[in-house]
């Protein structure tokens with residue numbers, strides 16, 4: 001079980017949260033200019049690394065706010081938690 005440090009509520013049990021998938025997915029600026037393949041990539045294709053991964057989480061049974069978590073998918077170690085309006089610690093998203 002993970003202990004996730006909500007930026008607003010503090011450390012809480014994983015069962016209070018819902019993972020929203022990969023973080024920092026950007027909508028194409030001109031969707032009408034995208035090919036079907038580019039649009040499908042935006043909608044459906046996500047990375048699935050073994051190791052550090054940035055994800056969106058929501059505190060479903062708490063403050064209901066979204067934030068980002070960088071965690072290791074192999075060890076479950078959480079390296080950082082940061083708000084949506086903050087830059088990822090350690091570099092570019």
Ligand SMILES: [Zn+2]
Nearest residue numbers: 006009059063
């Ligand atoms: Zn919270």
